[in-house]
Amino acid sequence: MINFFEEAKKIQNKMIEYRRYLHMHPELDRQLYITANYVENILKQYGINYKRYDNCGIIAEIGTGNNIIALRADMDALTVEDKKNVSYKSKHKGLMHACGHDAHTSILLGAAIILKKHEQILNGKVRLIFQPAEETDGGAKDMISLGALDNVQFICGLHVEETLNTGTVGINRGIVSAASNPFNILIKGKGAHGAHPEDGIDPIIIAAKLIDNVQIILSREISPFNSAVITFGKISGGTAPNAIAEEVKIEGIIRTLGNDIRKMIMERFISIVESTAKMYRGSAQINIIEGYPSFKNDDNLFELMKRIHNKNKDYFLLKELEYPSMGVEDFAYYTEKVPGIYYKLGCRNENKGIVHPAHGSYFDIDEDCLWIGCGLQCSIVGEYLIK
Numbered sequence: 001m002i003n004f005f006e007e008a009k010k011i012q013n014k015m016i017e018y019r020r021y022l023h024m025h026p027e028l029d030r031q032l033y034i035t036a037n038y039v040e041n042i043l044k045q046y047g048i049n050y051k052r053y054d055n056c057g058i059i060a061e062i063g064t065g066n067n068i069i070a071l072r073a074d075m076d077a078l079t080v081e082d083k084k085n086v087s088y089k090s091k092h093k094g095l096m097h098a099c100g101h102d103a104h105t106s107i108l109l110g111a112a113i114i115l116k117k118h119e120q121i122l123n124g125k126v127r128l129i130f131q132p133a134e135e136t137d138g139g140a141k142d143m144i145s146l147g148a149l150d151n152v153q154f155i156c157g158l159h160v161e162e163t164l165n166t167g168t169v170g171i172n173r174g175i176v177s178a179a180s181n182p183f184n185i186l187i188k189g190k191g192a193h194g195a196h197p198e199d200g201i202d203p204i205i206i207a208a209k210l211i212d213n214v215q216i217i218l219s220r221e222i223s224p225f226n227s228a229v230i231t232f233g234k235i236s237g238g239t240a241p242n243a244i245a246e247e248v249k250i251e252g253i254i255r256t257l258g259n260d261i262r263k264m265i266m267e268r269f270i271s272i273v274e275s276t277a278k279m280y281r282g283s284a285q286i287n288i289i290e291g292y293p294s295f296k297n298d299d300n301l302f303e304l305m306k307r308i309h310n311k312n313k314d315y316f317l318l319k320e321l322e323y324p325s326m327g328v329e330d331f332a333y334y335t336e337k338v339p340g341i342y343y344k345l346g347c348r349n350e351n352k353g354i355v356h357p358a359h360g361s362y363f364d365i366d367e368d369c370l371w372i373g374c375g376l377q378c379s380i381v382g383e384y385l386i387k
Contacts, residue, residue, distance in 0.1 A: 001311075001382070001386070002118060002382060002386065004114060004374075004375045004376075004378035004379045004382060005312060005315040005371070005372070005375030005376075005379070006375075007114050007117075007375070007378070008110060008114065008370075008371040008372070008374035008375035008378065009371045009375075011110050011113055011114065011371075011374070012367075012368075012370060012371045014109075014110065014113070015106045015107065015109070015110040015367075015370040015371065015374060016106075016367050016370065018038075018042070018105070018106040018109050018110075019102050019103050019105075019106035019365075019367065019370060020087075020088035021038060021088075022035060022038065022075075022097065022102035022105055022106065023088045023089075023090065023097050023102045024088050024089065024090060024091045025038075025090075025091060025092065026077030026078075026082075026090050026092055026095040026096050026097045026102070027076065027077055027092070027095070028076055028077060028078075028079065028095065028135075028136075029076055029132065029133050029135070029136045030055040030056055030057075030076075030132045030133050030139065030142075031056070032056035032075055032076060032132050033056065035056065035075050035105070036052060036056040036057075036058060036075075036130070039058055039075070039105065039109065039130050040052060040058065042109050042112075043058070043060055043109075043112065046112065046113055046116050047116065048060050048061075048062060048112055048116050048128075049061050049062075050128075053142075053146055055132050055133070055139065055142050056075075056132045057129075057130060057131055057132050057139065057142055057143050057146065058128075058129075058130040059127060059128070059129055059130070059143070059146065059147070059148055060112060060127070060128040060130070061125055061126065061127050061128070062112065062115050062116050062119050062122065062125065062126045062128070063115075063119050063122035063124055063125040063126055063385070064122075064124075064125060065122075065123065065124040065125055066124065066125075066151065067123060067124025067125065067153060067384065067385060068124060068125045068126075068127055068151050068152045068153060069124065069125075069126055069127070069152070069153060069154060069155075069156070069380070069381055069384055069385065070126075070127040070128075070129055070148065070149065070152045070154070070155040070156070070334075070338075071108055071111060071126065071127070071128055071129065071155070071156050071157075071377055071380075071381070072108075072129040072131055072140075072143075072148075072155060072156070072157045072331065072334065073101070073104040073105045073107065073108035073128075073129070073130055073131065073157075074101045074104055074105075074131045074132075074134035074135075074139070075101055075104075075105050075130055075131060075132055076101060076132055076133055076134055076135050076136070076139070077095050077096060077097045077098070077099075077101065077102075077135075078095070078096055078097070078098045078099060078135055078359060079094060079095060080094075080095070080096040080098040080359060080360070080361055080363075081093070081094055081096065081361050082095075082096040082098075082361060083361040083362055084361075084362055084364060086364070096361070096363075098358060098359050098360060098361070098363045099135065099358050099359060099363070100159065100160035100347065100358065100363075100365055101134070101135075103160050103347070103365050103367075103369070103370060103373070104158065104159070104160070105130065106370060107158070107345075107370055107373040107374045107377060108128055108130065108377070110370065110371075110374035111128070111374050111377040111378050111381075112128055114374070114378050115378060115381060118386070121386055122381075122385045122386060123385050123386065123387055124384070124385045125385075126381050126385070127148065127152060129143055129148045129155075131143050134329070134330050138292060138330040138333060139330065140330040140331060140332075140333040140334055141330070141333050144333060144334065144337060148334075149334060149337050149338055152337075152338050153338065153339075153384075154298065154301060154338055154339040154340060154341070155331075155334045155335070155338055155339075155340045155341075156301075156340070156341050156342070156377065156380050157329075157331045157334070157340065157341075157342045158342065158343050158344070158345050158373055158376075158377070159329070159342070159343075159344055159345065160344075160345050160346075160347040160358075160365050160369060160373075161344035161345060161346055161347060161348075162347055162348050162354070162355070162356065162357060162358055162363065162365075163348060164319070164344055164345075164346030164347070164348060165346050165348050165349065166346050166347055166348060166349050166366040166368050166369045166372070167316055167317060167346060167368075167369075167372065168316065168317045168319055168346035169305075169309075169316050169317065169318050169319065169343055169344065169345060169346065169372070169376065170319050170320075170321045170343060170344035170346065171297065171302065171305055171318065171319070171320060171321060171341075171343040171344070172297055172320075172321045172324055172342075173297065173299075173302055173320060174296050174297065174324075175257060175258055175294060175295070175296050175324040176294075176295055176296060176297055176324055176325065176329070176342050177292075177294060177295060177324060177325045177326075177327055177328055177329050177332065178227070178229075178255040178256060178257050178294055178324070178325065178326045178327065178328055179255065179256050179257075179258070179259055179262050179291065179292060179293045179294040179328070179332075180253055180254070180255050180291030180292050180328040181253065181254040181255075181256075181262070181266060181288050181289060181290065181291045182251070182252070182253045182254075182288075182289045182291055183251070183252055183253065183254060183269075183286065183287060183288045183289065184249065184250065184251045184252075184286075184287050185210075185249070185250040185251075185273060185284055185285070185286050185287075186247060186248075186249055186284070186285040187203040187206050187207055187210075187237075187247060187248045187249075187250070187277055187282055187283070187284050188203060188246070188247050188282055188283045188284075188285070189201035189202055189203035189206065189244070189245065189246060189247065189248075189281075189282045190244070190246065190282075191243060191244055191245065191246040192243070192244040193242070193243060193244070194241075194242040194243050194244060195242075197244060199244075200244035201244075201280070201281045201282050202244050202245070202280075203237060203245050203246070203247050203248040203282055204237055204238065204245055204248055205280060206248070206276065206277050206280045206282045206284075207235060207237070207248045207250060209276050209279075209280065210272065210273050210276040210277065210284070211232050211250075213272050213276050214230055214268075214269055214272050214273065215230070216272075217230070217265055217268050217269065217272070218230060221264075221268060222261055222264075222265070226256075226257065226258070226261050227256070227257035227324075227326065228254070228255060228256045228257065228261060228265055229254070229255040229326055230252065230253075230254050230255075230265075230269070231252045231253050231254075231255070232250055232251075232252040233251055233252045233253065234249075234250070234251040234252070235248065235249070235250050235251075236248070236249050237249060253291070254266065254269065254288075255326050255328070256294065257294060257324055257326065258294050259293055259294050262294075266288055269286075269288075270286055270288070273286055274286070291328060292328040292329065292330050292332050292333070293332045293333070293336065294332065295329070295331065295332035295335040295336075295340070295342075296335070297340065297341050297342060298335075298339035298340060298341060300339070301339060301340070301341035302341065304341070304380065304383060305318065305341060305343065305380075306318065307383070308376065308379045308380065308383060311379075312375075312379065315372065315375060316372050316376065321344070329342070341380070343376075345369050345372065345373045345376075346369060347365035347366050347369040348366065349366035349368070352366055354366045
């Protein structure tokens with residue numbers, strides 16, 4: 001059996017080069033022109049067949065046959081200012097790879113190089129999905145519509161994790177991440193002079209009451225063994241300190257662990273918001289957006305990860321994570337169609353000062369995680385396609 005971890009070590013410098021270039025050139029959403037060009041050029045260099053799409057997504061394939069396994073990497077960055085003092089600091093002001101998608105892309109490119117080298121012994125096909133727009137509105141849906149999952153047996157994804165030390169791989173048995181529903185609320189009242197509140201209907205008071213009232217859903221209307229979070233992240237209203245506002249706008253997000261309580265929470269949320277506004281003589285317009293669903297790791301693929309670890313204990317530690325994440329991931333859309341496995345790749349290194357949280361201005365990764373992720377992705381393919 002091929003030792004993919006040793007092979008990944010041999011191309012570690014390439015993956016570091018790829019990752020640093022991408023880190024210096026972060027791009028957003030589906031406007032990934034530099035990123036997609038860079039990925040294209042590497043695929044061309046190694047003779048890997050691919051197709052690029054208008055959304056800057058790329059689907060590449062290695063091997064032949066009907067047994068198809070998909071590996072996915074997201075490529076987009078965030079609107080975060082890079083404040084690190086490193087040679088590979090972002091060159092695009094106000095943009096940064098603050099969630100590790102540069103690492104994910106580099107790992108998948110490394111896996112492509114290794115798997116292309118062994119293409120002749122693959123008993124099937126590897127489909128490489130380079131995906132845009134994970135951070136915005138779900139680029140996974142784009143890629144599915146473009147045929148990324150056609151005839152695929154299962155899909156594998158990873159995410160760097162700054163709370164796990166390099167060399168540790170975290171995996172959930174069952175549910176991996178939450179479902180999300182962003183919302184916005186427009187509360188309408190009646191403006192008046194602050195000295196005569198009886199002439200108005202105060203939407204700020206209504207906002208305060210409804211923010212408090214909806215918390216009863218979490219504390220009294222769902223089981224303590226279910227997990228849900230309602231976040232009111234933004235509130236704005238009023239024009240002057242001595243006037244009753246005419247309206248207040250509120251934005252936030254509902255997160256539920258599992259899809260079973262999602263519908264109930266949204267129904268109660270709408271009911272409480274509307275009735276609270278009415279109680280205080282105002283009105284509320286509510287818009288709840290369909291966000292990412294929750295998803296689970298496939299049981300058989302979870303056992304596959306354990307088998308791979310048992311064969312490669314010298315290269316990484318496999319840790320079963322105690323809790324799912326209340327964060328969201330559009331990888332969920334893939335797992336609605338085919339079985340999937342998604343794991344966390346430790347990238348923390350306190351000795352190197354790499355301890356800062358994702359989505360922050362000082363986020364970085366210990367680049368020694370690259371060869372581990374690459375070796376593991378290739379090993380997953382090898383378990384199924386190399387006999």
